[in-house]
Amino acid sequence: MNKKNLWLSGPYLVWIVGFILLPLVTIFYYGFTTAQGGFTFANIINAVTDSANLKAIGLTVLLAALATAICLLLGYPLALCLSRIGLKWQKAVIFLFILPMWMNFMLQMVAINVILEDNGIINTILTALGLEKVHIANTFGAILIGMVYDYFPFMLLPLYNTVSRLDGDLINASKDLGAGPLRTFFKITFPLSLPGLVSGATMVFIPAISDFAIAEMLGGGKIMLVGNIVEMSFTKGQYYQGSGLAILLMAFVIISSLITGEDGENEGGAMLP
Amino acid sequence: MKKTGFVRKNGKRLAALVCALLLVLAGCASLTGCSSAEKLYLFNYGDYIDPQVYDLFEAETGIRVVYDEYAAPEDMYAKFTSGSVTYDLICTSDYMLEKLIGEDRLAPINKDAIATLSNISRRQWDATAAFDPELQYTVPHFWGTLGILYNTKTVTAEEVTSWDVLFDGSHAGNIVMPNSERDAFFVALTKLGYDANTTDPTQLQAASDLLKKQKADVQAYLLDEAARVKVEAENADLAVIYNGEAYLAMENNEDLAFAVPEDGTCIWLDSFAIPVDAPNPAYAEKFLEFLCREEIAAMNFEYIYYSTPNQAVIDGLDEEIAANAAIFPADSIHDKASVLRYLGAEAEALYSQLWKNVKS
Structure with missing residues (x-):
C-alpha cells in the first residue's frame, strides 16, 4: 500500500486500541493484582486450585472435546458424500447447513429446549408411542446437543x-x-484431508471451550462451565x-491453537464455499 | 481522479478531521457529553414503568425522560459507579440502596416538595426503614414477596405451607429454584430456622450444604420469567418465585396457584433515589411527584402487576384484585417477612463462593 495512505488505517487503529488492547490490559491488570493493588499470582492459582473451578475446568474441556469429536464424526462422512455428488447439490446441502446460523441464537436455544423438555416434543412423541420418557433437559447431554448443533457448520465447511x-x-492412481x-x-x-479436519476441530473446540451462553440456556443453571x-x-x-479465570481460558485457547495452528491456518480463510 | 488529488493534498487535514469527529462521537456516547437543560436521566430495571407515563410527563412539564435499563442490581452498580454516566434518578432494590446509602452516593430527597408522597402507605415506609432508617433517601416504587408457584394437579395447598416441600424429595426433578444467590440462600436459611440476613459462616455453610443436597431434586435454577414459563408449560410442579410473576402465571394457566409458606418469607422493595452528583435533582423530584399520583401509579400498576405501595391506588381497585393474595399478600405475611439487607463486601464474597460451590 502507498505509504501516504497509511492514515486510512486510522479508524481501525482506534478500534484496535479501544476494543482489543485496552480490554486485554485491563484483564491482565486485574488478573495479577489484589484488591489492595499489590502484585499477586493468587488469582491465577485460585483459578486452578478452587474445587468448584477445577470441576468446571474438567467439565468444560470434556464438553468441548466431546462436541468436537461428535461434530467430526458427523461432518467427515458428510463431507466425503458431498464431494461425490453434483456441484449444484453440494451447494444446496451446504446452504441448508448454514441456514440455521442466520437465525437468532436465543431462538435456536429456546427451540432446542422446547424439543428436549420433560413435556417437550421428543417426550410427547415417546409417550404417544407408549415408550418411557427421557430426561435430557437441563443436563450435560442437553448442553452437548446445543453445542453440536451450534458449532457443526464450523466443522463442516473447512472439511x-x-x-x-x-x-x-x-485416488484413481492408488486404485490403479x-x-x-x-x-x-x-x-x-x-x-x-487432515488440514481441513484440524481447522474444523479448532473452530469448534475454541468457541466451545469459552462458551457460557449455551450452558446457561440449556443447562438450567445446574452446570457451571469456566x-x-x-x-x-x-x-x-x-x-x-x-x-x-479469564486468563486461564485464554491460555487454553492459545495452547489449542498452537497445537493445531500451522495446519489450521490454510483453511481458515477458505471457510465459505 | 479529482477526488484522489484532493485526498492526497489534504490528507493530513482530513485525518485530523476524522480523528476530531471520532472524539466528538466518543464524547456523545456518554450521556453527559451532550446533556441539555430539559432532560431527566433515569436508570431503572427494564420495563418497569409504563412507557406512556414518560409521554404524559413530557407533555405536562416539557422534561424529557431519557432512560437506561439494566437487568441485575449488580450491573446497575457497576455502571453507576464507573462514573461514565451521571443520572438524575435511579431505581433499584433494597439491599443495593442500603449499599449506596452506606457509600454516601445518594442525596437526601426533599420530601416536602413532593406532595403526592402521602399516597404511599404507612406500612411501606415501615418496611423501607429496614434499609433507609431515616427515610430520607428513597421513594418506594413496587414491592413483592417470595413464595411458591405450584400446580394444583400435582401439589396440594397443604404441602406448600412450608418451605420443607422443596427439600423432602417429594417432588424430585420438578422443582425450580431461583437463580439468585440471596433468594436461594434465603429459602435454605429459613428452612433451617436461621436469620435471613445472617453472616455467620457456620450457618451459611449449613445452608449451602442443604442447597447442594437439594440440587439433585432441582430441575433448573431460573429467574422470573424463565421460572414462570417452566411451571406454566407444566414442565415443573413448583417454582420459588416472586408474586408478580406468579400472578401472570395464574392468568395464563388456571391450574396454578401461589402460596407464601408460613415459616416466613422475604419481601423486596424497589425504590427510587437521587444520586449525589445528579445534574438536575429538581427534575427528579418533579418526576417522583408525578409517579406517586394516583392515576399514574395506577397506570404503572396495571402495566407490571407487582404490589404497589400506593395506598390511593389500592383503595381504588376492584375488590377482586385487591383481595388477590398473589398481588397483595396478607398482613400476617408482611409482618413476618424479612427484608434482605446489604451484608458487606466480605459476606458478599462468601455468599458468591458458597453459591458457586452449590451450582458447580
Whole structure:
C-alpha cells in the first residue's frame, strides 16, 4: 500500500486500541493484582486450585472435546458424500447447513429446549408411542446437543473445502496400483484431508471451550462451565478472580491453537464455499 | 481522479478531521457529553414503568425522560459507579440502596416538595426503614414477596405451607429454584430456622450444604420469567418465585396457584433515589411527584402487576384484585417477612463462593 495512505488505517487503529488492547490490559491488570493493588499470582492459582473451578475446568474441556469429536464424526462422512455428488447439490446441502446460523441464537436455544423438555416434543412423541420418557433437559447431554448443533457448520465447511478439492487423479492412481478402497482412504484421502479436519476441530473446540451462553440456556443453571464462573464473577463485581479465570481460558485457547495452528491456518480463510 | 488529488493534498487535514469527529462521537456516547437543560436521566430495571407515563410527563412539564435499563442490581452498580454516566434518578432494590446509602452516593430527597408522597402507605415506609432508617433517601416504587408457584394437579395447598416441600424429595426433578444467590440462600436459611440476613459462616455453610443436597431434586435454577414459563408449560410442579410473576402465571394457566409458606418469607422493595452528583435533582423530584399520583401509579400498576405501595391506588381497585393474595399478600405475611439487607463486601464474597460451590 502507498505509504501516504497509511492514515486510512486510522479508524481501525482506534478500534484496535479501544476494543482489543485496552480490554486485554485491563484483564491482565486485574488478573495479577489484589484488591489492595499489590502484585499477586493468587488469582491465577485460585483459578486452578478452587474445587468448584477445577470441576468446571474438567467439565468444560470434556464438553468441548466431546462436541468436537461428535461434530467430526458427523461432518467427515458428510463431507466425503458431498464431494461425490453434483456441484449444484453440494451447494444446496451446504446452504441448508448454514441456514440455521442466520437465525437468532436465543431462538435456536429456546427451540432446542422446547424439543428436549420433560413435556417437550421428543417426550410427547415417546409417550404417544407408549415408550418411557427421557430426561435430557437441563443436563450435560442437553448442553452437548446445543453445542453440536451450534458449532457443526464450523466443522463442516473447512472439511468440505478440503475434501472437495482432493485431487481425484491421486485416488484413481492408488486404485490403479491395486490398493483397495480402505487402503486408498487411509493412505490418500484421510492424510490429504487432515488440514481441513484440524481447522474444523479448532473452530469448534475454541468457541466451545469459552462458551457460557449455551450452558446457561440449556443447562438450567445446574452446570457451571469456566465461562459461567467468569460471567458470575464479573456480574458480582469480583473482577480479580474473574480475570484470573479469564486468563486461564485464554491460555487454553492459545495452547489449542498452537497445537493445531500451522495446519489450521490454510483453511481458515477458505471457510465459505 | 479529482477526488484522489484532493485526498492526497489534504490528507493530513482530513485525518485530523476524522480523528476530531471520532472524539466528538466518543464524547456523545456518554450521556453527559451532550446533556441539555430539559432532560431527566433515569436508570431503572427494564420495563418497569409504563412507557406512556414518560409521554404524559413530557407533555405536562416539557422534561424529557431519557432512560437506561439494566437487568441485575449488580450491573446497575457497576455502571453507576464507573462514573461514565451521571443520572438524575435511579431505581433499584433494597439491599443495593442500603449499599449506596452506606457509600454516601445518594442525596437526601426533599420530601416536602413532593406532595403526592402521602399516597404511599404507612406500612411501606415501615418496611423501607429496614434499609433507609431515616427515610430520607428513597421513594418506594413496587414491592413483592417470595413464595411458591405450584400446580394444583400435582401439589396440594397443604404441602406448600412450608418451605420443607422443596427439600423432602417429594417432588424430585420438578422443582425450580431461583437463580439468585440471596433468594436461594434465603429459602435454605429459613428452612433451617436461621436469620435471613445472617453472616455467620457456620450457618451459611449449613445452608449451602442443604442447597447442594437439594440440587439433585432441582430441575433448573431460573429467574422470573424463565421460572414462570417452566411451571406454566407444566414442565415443573413448583417454582420459588416472586408474586408478580406468579400472578401472570395464574392468568395464563388456571391450574396454578401461589402460596407464601408460613415459616416466613422475604419481601423486596424497589425504590427510587437521587444520586449525589445528579445534574438536575429538581427534575427528579418533579418526576417522583408525578409517579406517586394516583392515576399514574395506577397506570404503572396495571402495566407490571407487582404490589404497589400506593395506598390511593389500592383503595381504588376492584375488590377482586385487591383481595388477590398473589398481588397483595396478607398482613400476617408482611409482618413476618424479612427484608434482605446489604451484608458487606466480605459476606458478599462468601455468599458468591458458597453459591458457586452449590451450582458447580
